[in-house]
Amino acid sequence: AQSVTQLGSHVSVSEGALVLLRCNYSSSVPPYLFWYVQYPNQGLQLLLKYTSAATLVKGINGFEAEFKKSETSFHLTKPSAHMSDAAEYFCAVSHSNTGNQFYFGTGTSLTVIP
Amino acid sequence: EPEVTQTPSHQVTQMGQEVILRCVPISNHLYFYWYRQILGQKVEFLVSFYNNEISEKSEIFDDQFSVERPDGSNFTLKIRSTKLEDSAMYFCASSEWGGYGYTFGSGTRLTVV
Numbered sequence: 608a609q610s611v612t613q614l615g616s617h618v619s620v621s622e623g624a625l626v627l628l629r630c631n632y633s634s635s636v637p638p639y640l641f642w643y644v645q646y647p648n649q650g651l652q653l654l655l656k657y658t659s660a661a662t663l664v665k666g667i668n669g670f671e672a673e674f675k676k677s678e679t680s681f682h683l684t685k686p687s688a689h690m691s692d693a694a695e696y697f698c699a700v701s702h703s704n705t706g707n708q709f710y711f712g713t714g715t716s717l718t719v720i721p
Numbered sequence: 722e723p724e725v726t727q728t729p730s731h732q733v734t735q736m737g738q739e740v741i742l743r744c745v746p747i748s749n750h751l752y753f754y755w756y757r758q759i760l761g762q763k764v765e766f767l768v769s770f771y772n773n774e775i776s777e778k779s780e781i782f783d784d785q786f787s788v789e790r791p792d793g794s795n796f797t798l799k800i801r802s803t804k805l806e807d808s809a810m811y812f813c814a815s816s817e818w819g820g821y822g823y824t825f826g827s828g829t830r831l832t833v834v
Contacts, residue, residue, distance in 0.1 A: 651825040
C-alpha cells in the first residue's frame with residue numbers, strides 16, 4: 608500500500624528563515640515522490656519530483672527535497688523563506704504498480720511572518 | 722509548456738441536477754485521471770482511465786459518477802444527481818506513462834446549492 612504522512616498541518620516561519628516541511632512515505636515498492644504547492648483558490652503546481660534518479664531533487668522557487676530511503680522520508684526545504692511562499696504544500700506518492708494514481712498527504716499550510 | 726485545461730473554472734448547480742466537468746488532457750498523454758478536493762481536505766483519487774476504459778476507481782466513485790472520452794481530445798466527468806457533499810474542487814490530470822509526466826489541470830470548483 609502507498610501512503611504519505613505530512614507532519615505538521617501548519618508551519619510558521621519568519622521571512623528569511625529556513626523552511627522545512629516534513630513528509631514520510633509508505634511504499635512496498637520504490638516510489639515516485641512529489642511535492643505540490645497550492646495557492647489560495649488555485650490548482651496544484653508541481654514543485655519537484657523524485658523518480659529514482661538523484662536523491663537530492665531541486666525544484667522551482669528555490670525548493671529542494673532529499674529522498675532518504677532509510678528514513679522513508681522526502682522532506683521539502685528552502686534555505687530562506689519569502690512572503691510569496693505562503694501556501695498549502697502537498698506531498699504525494701505514486702507508482703506504476705498502483706495504476707499510477709497519486710496518494711496525497713493531508714497538506715501543510717505554510718505561513719511566512721514578516 | 723503543455724497544459725491540462727479544465728472548464729469551467731467554477732460551476733454552481735442545484736442539488737439533484739446533472740453536471741459535466743470538462744478536461745482537455747495533454748495531446749500525447751495516454752492516461753487520464755480525476756481527483757477531488759473537498760474544501761480544507763486532502764486531494765483524493767477518483768478514477769483513472771486508459772485505453773478508453775476505467776482502469777481503477779476509488780470507493781468515492783460510485784454509480785453517480787461516470788467518465789468519458791467522447792471525441793479523442795476531451796475527457797469528462799459526469800455527476801448524475803449532485804448532492805451537497807459533492808461540492809469540491811475537481812482536478813483532472815493526464816500522464817504519458819506510469820507516474821511520469823503527470824500534469825494536473827487548474828481545477829473546477831463545483832458548488833452544489
